[in-house]
Structures are given as structure tokens and as C-alpha cells.
Amino acid sequence: MLHLHTLWYVIIAFFWTGFFVLEGFDFGVGVLHAVVGRTDEERASAIESIGPFWDGNEVWLVVAGAATFAAFPAWYATMFSALYLALLLILAGLMVRGVSFEFRSKLSDPRWRRTWTWATIVGSALVPLLIGIGLGDLLHGLPIDSKHEFTGNFFDLLTPYGLWTGVTLLAVSLLHGATFLMLKTTGAVRERSTRAARVLVWPVAAVVLGFVVWTRITAGDHLASPLMALVVFAVLGTGYLVYAHQEGWAFAGSAVTMAAAVIAIFVGLYPNVIVSSTNHAYNLTVSNSSSAKYALTVMTVVAIVFVPLVLLYQGWSYHVFRARVGGPTDTAETPAPPAPPGASLKT
Amino acid sequence: MSTDLARWQFATTSIYHFLFVPVTIGLAFLVAVLQTAWYRSGNLEQRRLTRFFGTLLLINVAVGVVTGLVQEFEFGMNWSDYSRFVGDVFGAPLAMEGLGAFFLESTFLGLWLFGWDRLPKKLHLACIWLVAFGSMLSAAFILAANSWMQHPVGYSVNPTTHQPQLSNVLALFTNPTFLWGYVHVILASLVTGCVVMLAVSVWYLRRGIEATAFKRSAHLALVVLIPTLGLALFVGSELGVVEDKYQPVKIAAAEAQWTNCQPCSFSAFQIGGGKSDKTPTKVIAIPDLLSFLATNSFNGKVVGLNQLQQQYTKQYGPGNYIPDVFIQYWSMRVMAYLAAGLFLLAAWGGWLLHRRRLERSKWFLRIAMWAAVVPFLMNTAGWMLTENGRQPWIVQGLMKTLQGVSPSVSSTEIWISLIVFVALYLALGAADLFLMLRYARRGLPDAEAAQPDPGAGPTAAPELAY
Numbered sequence: 083m084l085h086l087h088t089l090w091y092v093i094i095a096f097f098w099t100g101f102f103v104l105e106g107f108d109f110g111v112g113v114l115h116a117v118v119g120r121t122d123e124e125r126a127s128a129i130e131s132i133g134p135f136w137d138g139n140e141v142w143l144v145v146a147g148a149a150t151f152a153a154f155p156a157w158y159a160t161m162f163s164a165l166y167l168a169l170l171l172i173l174a175g176l177m178v179r180g181v182s183f184e185f186r187s188k189l190s191d192p193r194w195r196r197t198w199t200w201a202t203i204v205g206s207a208l209v210p211l212l213i214g215i216g217l218g219d220l221l222h223g224l225p226i227d228s229k230h231e232f233t234g235n236f237f238d239l240l241t242p243y244g245l246w247t248g249v250t251l252l253a254v255s256l257l258h259g260a261t262f263l264m265l266k267t268t269g270a271v272r273e274r275s276t277r278a279a280r281v282l283v284w285p286v287a288a289v290v291l292g293f294v295v296w297t298r299i300t301a302g303d304h305l306a307s308p309l310m311a312l313v314v315f316a317v318l319g320t321g322y323l324v325y326a327h328q329e330g331w332a333f334a335g336s337a338v339t340m341a342a343a344v345i346a347i348f349v350g351l352y353p354n355v356i357v358s359s360t361n362h363a364y365n366l367t368v369s370n371s372s373s374a375k376y377a378l379t380v381m382t383v384v385a386i387v388f389v390p391l392v393l394l395y396q397g398w399s400y401h402v403f404r405a406r407v408g409g410p411t412d413t414a415e416t417p418a419p420p421a422p423p424g425a426s427l428k429t
Numbered sequence: 430m431s432t433d434l435a436r437w438q439f440a441t442t443s444i445y446h447f448l449f450v451p452v453t454i455g456l457a458f459l460v461a462v463l464q465t466a467w468y469r470s471g472n473l474e475q476r477r478l479t480r481f482f483g484t485l486l487l488i489n490v491a492v493g494v495v496t497g498l499v500q501e502f503e504f505g506m507n508w509s510d511y512s513r514f515v516g517d518v519f520g521a522p523l524a525m526e527g528l529g530a531f532f533l534e535s536t537f538l539g540l541w542l543f544g545w546d547r548l549p550k551k552l553h554l555a556c557i558w559l560v561a562f563g564s565m566l567s568a569a570f571i572l573a574a575n576s577w578m579q580h581p582v583g584y585s586v587n588p589t590t591h592q593p594q595l596s597n598v599l600a601l602f603t604n605p606t607f608l609w610g611y612v613h614v615i616l617a618s619l620v621t622g623c624v625v626m627l628a629v630s631v632w633y634l635r636r637g638i639e640a641t642a643f644k645r646s647a648h649l650a651l652v653v654l655i656p657t658l659g660l661a662l663f664v665g666s667e668l669g670v671v672e673d674k675y676q677p678v679k680i681a682a683a684e685a686q687w688t689n690c691q692p693c694s695f696s697a698f699q700i701g702g703g704k705s706d707k708t709p710t711k712v713i714a715i716p717d718l719l720s721f722l723a724t725n726s727f728n729g730k731v732v733g734l735n736q737l738q739q740q741y742t743k744q745y746g747p748g749n750y751i752p753d754v755f756i757q758y759w760s761m762r763v764m765a766y767l768a769a770g771l772f773l774l775a776a777w778g779g780w781l782l783h784r785r786r787l788e789r790s791k792w793f794l795r796i797a798m799w800a801a802v803v804p805f806l807m808n809t810a811g812w813m814l815t816e817n818g819r820q821p822w823i824v825q826g827l828m829k830t831l832q833g834v835s836p837s838v839s840s841t842e843i844w845i846s847l848i849v850f851v852a853l854y855l856a857l858g859a860a861d862l863f864l865m866l867r868y869a870r871r872g873l874p875d876a877e878a879a880q881p882d883p884g885a886g887p888t889a890a891p892e893l894a895y
Contacts, residue, residue: 134539141535144501145527152524155516162505163835169502170846177495177853184491188864232837373517377595381521388528399540402547
């Protein structure tokens with residue numbers, strides 16, 4: 083029988099996956115907006131492509147954290163206190179990035195704009211990198227004692243595997259942002275996004291490949307081969323689709339790459355939730371860190387009611403804003419413009 | 430040392446966060462009302478007002494959201510032993526808040542903001558109502574969690590781990606501390622929104638700019654403000670009775686009442702009466718009023734701090750069970766006196782409105798503009814009263830604040846994070862205030878800009894979009 087704590091581990095992994103698949107392209111767009119947009123107007127249109135979504139996407143992170151608190155208090159307590167300074171940087175990054183979208187447009191002064199452009203870029207790059215390091219650390223292991231207390235310092239968080247995981251999630255976010263921009267923008271921004279995706283995709287594939295091999299080595303047999311194959315296949319497929327000008331499919335490809343990579347971390351980690359590098363006997367696991375049955379049952383009912391509802395209305399908001407940004411609104415229904423501007427890149 | 434720093438950090442970040450929350454809750458509701466009025470009448474002026482106040486709402490939401498993230502993470506970062514101990518109960522409402530309210534609020538805010546020309550009018554109107562509903566819902570979940578810390582219910586203690594475990598989730602939401610506290614917070618938030626809307630409106634009325642439009646919003650703000658403020662005063666006083674029942678120390682400390690009394694007079698003003706100086710040197714006392722406030726009876730008994738200290742020492746072992754009396758006494762008075770003052774101002778405004786002289790009363794317009802700061806002081810004082818009054822407990826009767834901090838986090842780390850948060854918050858606050866003032870003074874969007882262009886219009890309202 084499926085244990086409730088296993089179910090909640092799956093739900094939390096689902097929230098993290100949802101966060102990276104959705105907010106991942108927001109991060110990518112945040113970093114790339116100043117590259118694909120040269121003029122102020124172009125930059126604004128790149129940002130506007132994620133305008134209606136980014137705030138809702140970020141809630142996936144909040145929910146992943148809060149669900150961990152509710153379902154695995156010991157995991158939440160150890161993880162958040164161990165990653166203390168990393169989380170401080172993550173919060174700082176999320177803060178300046180979050181307000182930068184709102185504040186940037188409110189004044190036309192060039193210095194004001196430049197300040198918030200940089201806030202967007204730095205925040206958007208820092209957050210996936212650092213969260214990636216944190217998630218990688220859970221699997222690599224951190225110095226944790228028999229009372230489940232972290233005994234290391236900030237530099238113990240910079241584990242080699244953790245760093246590589248961080249770089250991987252940042253890299254995939256960039257690619258994901260580029261494919262999203264290909265799909266959602268018009269004109270010069272769309273062209274430059276295609277170019278950015280093409281420049282990015284093979285180096286990103288190399289990073290992902292390294293991540294898959296390293297995860298396999300770290301997690302051992304936990305990590306099923308089909309999942310590893312999926313990560314590799316997805317990123318290579320994205321490369322092909324980016325060059326083949328299949329914008330919608332290329333975005334789907336980067337989404338699958340991201341999802342499979344995040345899932346790989348959680349599959350590799352299970353049944354642990356944080357590995358102790360001090361002694362494996364001190365590992366936090368789904369069974370020794372979870373809430374009791376009643377709380378998990380209540381939360382399961384809440385999840386069954388709300389998760390489908392959330393997916394429904396978030397999905398609807400993507401449907402409402404499906405049109406490209408900067409294009410005439412009445413062409414929203416037409417599947418593809420007659421002459422894709424990217425076509426000129428082929429020649 | 431760590432505990433003090435962690436407390437300072439939590440107090441700083443949560444007080445700051447709660448400057449933005451009530452404006453958001455209050456303004457979201459008022460903007461929804463304005464948009465409904467526009468939807469019904471088709472009057473363009475109401476549409477322009479909706480957009481104008483919508484922009485002010487959005488600038489606040491941005492800061493409210495990002496500072497809320499800090500709150501969500503701070504439990505685990507600074508209070509890991511607390512989180513470990515109470516997560517089984519306390520985590521559930523937090524997760525419900527994310528799933529039930531945050532998603533709703535943020536998704537429909539995006540739909541509202543960018544949906545002006547995309548969505549049918551009715552659906553677009555529904556979006557702002559869902560934002561308003563979502564913000565009120567999120568307050569419900571977080572207050573259920575906080576009320577559990579004030580008056581723990583619906584749990585049983587695990588015999589092996591000695592940790593509280595959730596045993597009845599409904600009890601969290603029928604907790605009397607929660608019910609009264611929640612209504613009080615929602616009313617206070619509406620008051621905050623109304624006072625901000627009133628202050629902005631009178632700024633224009635004083636200068637005679639767009640007077641017809643801003644008379645409308647001043648009118649709306651006053652009409653909502655008067656009953657909500659009256660109710661907030663009543664509910665707040667009832668909350669005091671509930672707290673006196675479950676947390677008698679909180680109320681006794683708020684009155685600096687060291688000895689038992691029956692009936693008890695209310696000290697309107699005093700010097701001294703703190704820990705080192707238990708007999709105040711000067712008191713303006715109102716006979717029997719404290720009895721009434723604490724027990725709803727003019728002859729009710731209020732147990733003094735000395736007796737409570739004795740009783741708790743017997744029950745929980747040696748220790749100091751009395752919170753900082755100075756903070757309690759004055760936060761209570763700042764909140765109550767300011768509320769009373771605000772009520773007088775609102776009544777004055779109501780009378781002027783009735784006599785159709787609102788825009789001509791120079792003094793009212795001047796005072797109402799500066800009154801904008803009052804609700805923020807009241808809200809802060811209210812939370813200081815609530816949270817300081819629970820000390821030394823982090824969860825009343827179950828865990829002391831001293832036991833809740835993260836053992837693995839050094840005071841250096843807390844110093845670093847405290848400095849980073851304060852620096853960031855000051856910068857964000859300055860940018861927010863700067864933008865708020867600038868946009869508040871910029872005036873209503875043009876009639877043309879507010880008129881949707883049916884052709885190739887921009888995807889979002891120009892003054893709202895990026």
C-alpha cells in the first residue's frame with residue numbers, strides 16, 4: 083500500500099517540478115530580456131511575455147516550501163536552517179527581481195530603467211543557480227548529526243555535485259526562457275530569441291549530459307535508466323526542434339528537459355529527503371521526518387481539492403494570454419504567421 | 430543572544446510585511462467595488478478611478494508578495510526547532526494558504542492586470558473580486574496558524590515524541606481567538622484601504638483637480654470607513670475579552686495591572702507602573718472600565734500579573750511569565766486612541782458629506798490627508814500587543830520562544846541576514862513610497878487612454894503594463 087508520506091514526497095516533487103517548468107522560463111526570460119531586446123520597447127515586450135504569469139508561477143515555490151513544512155516538518159527545519167545563507171541570497175534575489183518587473187516600467191528615466199534591468203538579470207540568474215545548489219546538496223549529502231542538525235558552514239553547501247546541479251538548472255532555465263520567447267514574441271525580439279536558443283542549446287545539452295551522469299553516480303541504482311534517457315533525449319530533441327523552427331515543440335522540449343531533470347533529483351533522493359555526509363544512519367528520510375497520519379490525511383484532501391483547481395485556472399490564464407506579445411491582438415487565433423521572421427536566419 | 434536577534438528579525442520583517450498586507454486587502458476590495466460600479470453604470474469616470482487606484486494597489490502588492498516570501502521561509506531558517514516541534518499542526522494552514530489563496534490571488538491578479546482588453550467585461554470584473562477574495566482568504570489561513578500559537582486547540586501530544594499533533598483540523602478554524610482575530614484583521618485592513626483612498630482623494634480635492642471624480646472616491650471611502658471602523662472597535666474590544674480568557678497575562682500586562690482587582694478602573698494615562706516600578710506615579714483612571722473591557726461586565730474580576738506569575742510558576746516551573754509591560758501598555762493605547770481619533774475624523778467626514786460640504790472644508794481635507802499614516806501605526810501597535818503579549822511563549826503553554834530558535838544557525842548569520850533584510854527593505858520601501866506618491870499625484874488616466882481601442886490596442890492598460 084502506498085504510504086501517505088510517500089504520496090507527499092511525490093506531491094512535493096511535483097510542486098518543485100511545476101516550479102522549475104513554469105518559473106524556469108521566467109528566469110530565462112529575466113536573464114535574456116536585455117540580450118534579445120535592444121531598445122527599451124523590445125525589452126519591455128520581452129518582460130511582458132511573462133507579465134501575466136510570473137507571479138502565479140512563483141507561488142509553486144511557496145507551496146513547495148509550505149507543503150514540506152506541513153508534511154515533513156523535520157525536513158523543512160533542517161533544510162531551511164542548513165541552507166541559511168543560501169536562502170538569504172535566494173530571498174534577496176527573488177525580492178529585487180519581483181519588484182523589478184513592477185517598478186521598472188513606472189519611470190522612464192534611463193538610470194532607473196538600467197537599475198531595474200540589472201536587478202531583473204541578476205535576480206533571475208541567482209535564484210535558479212542557488213536553488214539548484216540546495217537541491218543538489220540534499221542528494222550529495224550535508225554534514226548532519228544524529229539530532230538532524232546541520233554542523234557545517236556556508237562553504238560546506240558548495241558541494242561539487244550541488245554546484246553542477248545549480249549550473250544545470252540555470253542553464254536549462256536559460257534555454258527554456260529562449261524557447262518561450264521564440265514562441266511568445268514577434269519581430270526582432272523573436273529572431274534574436276531564436277538565435278539565442280541556437281547558441282545556447284548545445285552547451286546546455288553538454289551540461290545536462292554531465293548532470294545526468296553525475297546524478298547516476300551520486301544516486302546509484304535509485305535512478306532508473308529510462309528517466310536518464312528521457313532527460314538526454316529531451317535536451318537533444320530540443321536542439322533539433324530549435325533548428326527545425328518548431329517553436330511550440332521546442333518549448334515543449336525544454337519543458338520536458340526541465341521536468342525530467344528535476345524529477346531525476348527527487349527519484350535519486352528517495353527514500354531519503356536529506357542525505358547526511360557525516361553518517362548515513364543520520365539521513366533524514368520520508369518516514370523519520372514526516373507528520374503523523376491525521377495531518378497528512380487532511381493535507382491529502384486539501385491537495386485533491388485544490389491542485390486540480392489551480393491547474394485549471396492557471397491553465398486558463400495561459401490560454402487567455404496565448405497570443406504573441408507585440409503582435410496585433412486580432413491574429414491571436416491564427417496558428418502561425420505567414421512568414422516566420424526566423425526563416426530569414428536560415429539563409 | 431541568538432533568540433533576541435531572531436526575535437528582532439522576525440519582528441522587523443513581519444511588521445514591515447504587514448504594512449503592505451492591509452493596504453492590499455483593503456484596496457483590492459475597494460477597487461473591486463469601483464469596478465463593479467463602472468460595470469453597472471458604464472460611467473467612464475468610475476473606470477478611470479478603478480485604474481488609478483488599481484495602479485496604487487499593484488505597487489503595494491509587489492512589495493507585499495516578496496516580503497511574504499521571507500515570512501514563509503523564516504520559520505525554517507531562524508526557528509527550526511519551533512518548526513520541527515509544531516510542523517504537524519502549524520504547517521497545515523500554511524500549506525492551505527499557498528494552495529487555496531496565493532495561487533488564486535496571483536493568477537487572477539495577472540488576469541486582471543493584463544486582461545482589460547482580452548476578457549469579457551463580466552469575467553474581468555470577476556477577476557478583481559477573486560483577487561480581493563484570495564487576499565482575504567490568505568489572511569484567514571495565516572491567522573488560523575497564528576491563533577493556534579496564541580491559544581492552541583485541535584491537537585494531542587504524542588506520548589513518545591512529546592510533540593503536538595493535529596487531531597482536529599476544524600478546531601483550528603473555530604478557535605475563538607481565530608474567529609475574533611480574523612474579523613478584526615479584515616476590518617482593520619478595510620479601514621487601512623479606506624483611509625489611504627480617502628487621503629489620496631482629498632489631496633486632489635484640496636487642489637480642486639478632477640474634483641468630481643475624487644469626490645466619488647472620497648465618498649466611497651467614507652461610506653465604507655464609518656461602519657467598518659465602528660465594527661473594528663467593537664470586535665477589537667470583544668477580542669480583548671477572548672484573550673483575557675485564554676491569555677490573561679496579555680491583558681493584565683496591557684493594563685499594567687499588577688494586583689487583582691474587582692471592579693477595575695481603566696488607566697487612560699500613566700507614568701511608571703513597569704517591572705521595576707509597579708506603582709504608577711500618575712494615573713488618569715476611568716472607574717470600572719477595565720472590568721468591562723476585559724470581561725464585558727462592569728464588576729468583572731481581572732487577575733493581576735503578580736498572581737498570574739505565581740500561578741504559572743506552579744504550573745510550568747520557575748521562570749518569568751510576564752511580557753514587557755511597557756510595550757503592552759503603550760501598544761494597546763496607541764492602537765485604541767488612534768482608532769478613536771480616526772473614528773471622530775470619519776464621523777466628521779460623514780457629517781460633511783451629508784451636508785454636501787466635504788470639498789470645502791479646508792481643515793478636514795488637510796487632516797484627512799495626513800491621517801494616511803494612522804492606520805499603519807494602529808496595525809503595527811495591534812500586532813505588537815498580540816505578539817509581545819504571548820511572550821515568553823512561542824506557543825502559549827507548549828513551547829517557549831527560547832526553545833524555538835535554530836541551534837545550527839550562529840548569531841553572526843542572523844546578524845548578516847538582519848542587516849541584509851533591513852537594507853533591502855529600506856530600499857524597497859523608499860522605492861515603493863516614491864512611486865506611490867508619484868503615481869498618486871499623477872492624476873487619473875486620460876479619458877482616451879481609458880477608452881479601450883478596439884483595433885490593435887496595447888495588450889494591457891498603458892499605465893498598468895510594463
